[in-house]
Amino acid sequence: MKYSYNWLKEHLEGELPDIATVMREVTLRAFEVEEVEEKESDTLLEIKVLPDRAHDALSHRGMAREIGALLGVSRQPQRHGEAARDVRVESVGVVVEEKTLCPRYIATRINNVSVGKTPEGIAAKLESVGGRSINNIVDITNYVLFDIGQPLHAFDTAKVVGGIAVRLAKSGETMTTLDNKALTFDGTELVIADDEGVLALAGIKGGKKAEVTNTTTSIILESANFDPTLTRKTSQKHNIKTDASKRYENGMTSAFAKEGCDMALALLQEHGGSGVQIGATTDAYSTPESPVSVSVTLPDINRLLGLMLGGAELSGVLTRAGHMFTQEGDNFTVTIPEERLDLRIKEDMIEEVGRHIGYEKIVPVLPKLPRKGVPHKRMYYANKVRKFLVERGFSEVITYSFAPKGEGEVEVINPVGNDRPFMRTSLVPGIERALRSNFYNAPLLELEDMKIFEIGNVFAASGERTLLALGAMGGTKKRWKSLQDELKTTYEMLADLLHAEKNILPLPGEQSGIIQVDFDGMISALPEPKAYDVLLEEEKVIRYQKLSAYPFIVRDIAIFVPQEVGEAYIETLLKKEAGDLLMRFSQFDKFQKQGESRISYAYRMVFQSFERTLTDEEVGGIMEHVTAACNKENNWQVR
Numbered sequence: 001m002k003y004s005y006n007w008l009k010e011h012l013e014g015e016l017p018d019i020a021t022v023m024r025e026v027t028l029r030a031f032e033v034e035e036v037e038e039k040e041s042d043t044l045l046e047i048k049v050l051p052d053r054a055h056d057a058l059s060h061r062g063m064a065r066e067i068g069a070l071l072g073v074s075r076q077p078q079r080h081g082e083a084a085r086d087v088r089v090e091s092v093g094v095v096v097e098e099k100t101l102c103p104r105y106i107a108t109r110i111n112n113v114s115v116g117k118t119p120e121g122i123a124a125k126l127e128s129v130g131g132r133s134i135n136n137i138v139d140i141t142n143y144v145l146f147d148i149g150q151p152l153h154a155f156d157t158a159k160v161v162g163g164i165a166v167r168l169a170k171s172g173e174t175m176t177t178l179d180n181k182a183l184t185f186d187g188t189e190l191v192i193a194d195d196e197g198v199l200a201l202a203g204i205k206g207g208k209k210a211e212v213t214n215t216t217t218s219i220i221l222e223s224a225n226f227d228p229t230l231t232r233k234t235s236q237k238h239n240i241k242t243d244a245s246k247r248y249e250n251g252m253t254s255a256f257a258k259e260g261c262d263m264a265l266a267l268l269q270e271h272g273g274s275g276v277q278i279g280a281t282t283d284a285y286s287t288p289e290s291p292v293s294v295s296v297t298l299p300d301i302n303r304l305l306g307l308m309l310g311g312a313e314l315s316g317v318l319t320r321a322g323h324m325f326t327q328e329g330d331n332f333t334v335t336i337p338e339e340r341l342d343l344r345i346k347e348d349m350i351e352e353v354g355r356h357i358g359y360e361k362i363v364p365v366l367p368k369l370p371r372k373g374v375p376h377k378r379m380y381y382a383n384k385v386r387k388f389l390v391e392r393g394f395s396e397v398i399t400y401s402f403a404p405k406g407e408g409e410v411e412v413i414n415p416v417g418n419d420r421p422f423m424r425t426s427l428v429p430g431i432e433r434a435l436r437s438n439f440y441n442a443p444l445l446e447l448e449d450m451k452i453f454e455i456g457n458v459f460a461a462s463g464e465r466t467l468l469a470l471g472a473m474g475g476t477k478k479r480w481k482s483l484q485d486e487l488k489t490t491y492e493m494l495a496d497l498l499h500a501e502k503n504i505l506p507l508p509g510e511q512s513g514i515i516q517v518d519f520d521g522m523i524s525a526l527p528e529p530k531a532y533d534v535l536l537e538e539e540k541v542i543r544y545q546k547l548s549a550y551p552f553i554v555r556d557i558a559i560f561v562p563q564e565v566g567e568a569y570i571e572t573l574l575k576k577e578a579g580d581l582l583m584r585f586s587q588f589d590k591f592q593k594q595g596e597s598r599i600s601y602a603y604r605m606v607f608q609s610f611e612r613t614l615t616d617e618e619v620g621g622i623m624e625h626v627t628a629a630c631n632k633e634n635n636w637q638v639r
Helices: 005-009 018-031 051-057 060-071 121-128 136-148 228-235 244-249 255-271 298-305 311-320 346-357 378-392 428-440 479-500 518-523 567-578 616-632
Strands: 002-004 032-039 042-048 094-095 104-111 151-154 164-168 174-176 182-184 190-193 197-200 217-225 278-283 294-297 324-328 331-335 408-413 422-424 451-462 465-473 510-516 551-560 582-591 598-607
Touching: 002 005, 005 042, 005 060, 005 121, 005 278, 018 032, 018 042, 018 060, 018 324, 018 582, 051 060, 051 244, 060 136, 094 104, 094 278, 104 164, 104 255, 121 136, 136 151, 136 244, 136 255, 151 197, 151 255, 164 217, 174 228, 190 228, 217 228, 217 255, 244 567, 294 298, 294 346, 298 311, 298 346, 311 324, 311 331, 331 378, 378 451, 378 465, 378 479, 378 518, 408 451, 422 451, 422 479, 428 465, 428 510, 451 479, 465 479, 465 518, 479 510, 479 518, 551 616, 567 582, 567 598, 567 616, 598 616
Parallel strands: 094 164
Antiparallel strands: 002 042, 032 042, 104 217, 104 278, 151 217, 164 190, 174 182, 190 197, 294 331, 324 331, 408 422, 451 465, 465 510, 551 598, 582 598
């Protein structure tokens, strides 16, 4: 947001230091000053306010309070007066149908207004921060927005039929915005409507139906607070970004609505025409906000920040920052200003103190920690399980916590992808996918089967917990039969290791199976570990080889050779004749019939290139060459 330096100073009693000092302190302890521009007798500051402080700092008063607190300059109390009310002016009927989406809605009717030129002081301020002067009514609402941060809107009373309703739009309902954009609603948007139709898109944009023009003589002034999430979604859906939506979508206090209304009414009485009549205000505020208090102790602050503050120094920091508080010894109970929605817990308050003290004044000190770490129970037993399973040929996998529809109960508001909008409730689907995808590469890895496990969290509607899953897949039904027994035996040994029940689940499937158990339940009765007994062992030097991005092709060859021929000679010949594209080579069968003078050897050959995708014809040519070379050997026969 762009801030006028002169406008900021109106909210402070004391003098601000030079602009360079202000820029340095604000950048170091609050917000990033992105640009400074000299404009006539004023200085404009472009300051980046992040969402966590948008509720109070996207206004001149909010930024002035922050700057004053950082530099020790007192605040200037608000100076607008109270508007006189005329009992002859009819009050506005307001019905809020969606109270959770509109916690507060204030409407006031003002008669005998004269739409005309904006007072020079207000117009100049708006133009200094990039605004455009339109007329006295619209400019006053914008002035309040940039001054204290409360959006306002004015409707032409003569164009409003009946009362005001704050409701969800009807599916198919339409509205034309003030800038002539036609909108069609799907029923999820919050709107301001009269008895005939939509007047405005709540918190975002007004409509043409009740637009204030030069002929307007009576207005209804709106001041409200709207749900931040719905405001943001609606703004994105219809691609409408406004100064109002920017403030509402980051959250605001409902207290600003009354203050903004009072401020605007006082300005309208002064600048809205000579015969202005202001009616009673209708304030629909079903659940008023309660003050928020946070308790914090001086020792906690000093311990977490690494400071040695005294009670008097802390009191000074809190007072400068505008916090009311009570003190009992080292205990401080701080009443949070209603606009500071970012301060809700003790840690928030400690961070606030550290920021105002200045992080650069905090000397970094390494904490005093014991030489031996205290084991974390779940991590301790998880590491024991990992070591046990890896020693038995299992590989650990980490699968997605995000799951497609049908595999989860808890839906993510902002999913990482539309294909996985839920949180998983089981490890089984991920293990199944991992088995299939890894088994495809088994020939390249020279594996006959696949054994994997995962220790991971699942997220049911009832809560989060940790599960353990073991999975295995065999290349043939025969291999799977022995692998199934191995999987069950491994789990039984693991259960013995953890003193858990051997409640093995069934293993469906003809070539694969998965066991899934509640890991948290398995270790719940185990004692808390006192020290780590699974130590890191010195690893052998391992050299990793890059894998090709191109697919591989598998070919098998079986050869009858005289029994006096050695296996080393056969393998040397095959590798030589296969050439550089042979990536993996392994023997998978050997037999000799009774009374037969020859032995049959079977080999699996995996071909792959680092430069291109191989074709069947290319590999077929290689195998023909290998076959011919074998058949040339004395008494060799390729089967």
